[in-house]
Amino acid sequence: MSFLQPAIDSYLSHIASQRGLSPVTIKNYQRNLAEFIVLLRQHQINNWCDLDSHTVRLMVKQLHQKGIKARSIATKLSALRSFLSHLVQFEQLTHNPAKGISAPKLDKPLPKNISVDEMFQLLDIKEKDPLSVRDQCMMELMYSSGLRVSELVGINLPDLKLSQQEVMVTGKGSKQRLLPITLRAANTIKLWIKIRDDFCLPGEQALFLSKQKHRISVRSVQDRMEKWGLKQALPSHINPHKLRHSFATHMLESSGNLRAVQTLLGHADLATTQIYTHLDFQHLAEVYDQAHPRAKRKK
16 A cells, blocks of 8 residues: 555645745645656555665656656755655655755756857947947957956956057956957957047056046946847847857857867866857867877777
8 A cells, every 4th residue: 555645645735724835836846746656556566665865866767757847857856855754744754765865967058159140240330439349349359359248348458469460368267268369359459449548537548548537347348249240130139148158159060179168268177168159079089099199998
């Protein structure tokens, strides 16, 4: 005889009366816990006292293998954990076997890029007013070197070496890296610097400034890029992250050099670059094997 369902029925009745949860929430608890009952019976477990942490992990793995998304598994595991805590509270269990067990890592949506032609369309700005020159300069520089938006707004005048087409940026963890910039980006920076004084207070070192004569904010950059995407009739939403990812994608597609792209992006871990791009792992593994002197696989 199974003692699984009666305990759940009692729990659902308790949370409905004592916690005042909505019928929809109660229904979700019921549905999620019912899935675990099916799995427990497959493991020939008919009493909650017989459930252990090993079985909980196996059930989580089974849900993952069925193709259930990580976020849904996390929700189901949370329901099970709450139910088992209830049994511990009312002394029907001595401990919670689901405590400390994590769901699979949440799926991260791959960032999107725009094509080379669309990038040229975005950057083909005809207006020559000061704000348009500044905005074109920001976008040229971001796409030129794959900058994070925080790195872009943090650039100061002394960080520029325009004669060498280089810029020093400060990335995550205050780590600095010297990056090449395109000739086109260097030329747009020169145009912006000629009119920059109209936007800055004495002694201001920030390269990019707002109309209020202070260092431009991340939010302002995001807003301006979104507006230019619409104005230039791009088919998709434009933001700084998309420009950075487009840089990474176009560089990797052209060169196949994963290590170089990793360095340019300022990624400490090669796996981060692998996720950042949307190439399949087999291609990445081949590039890695060719690039790393100790990565040659035995035939």
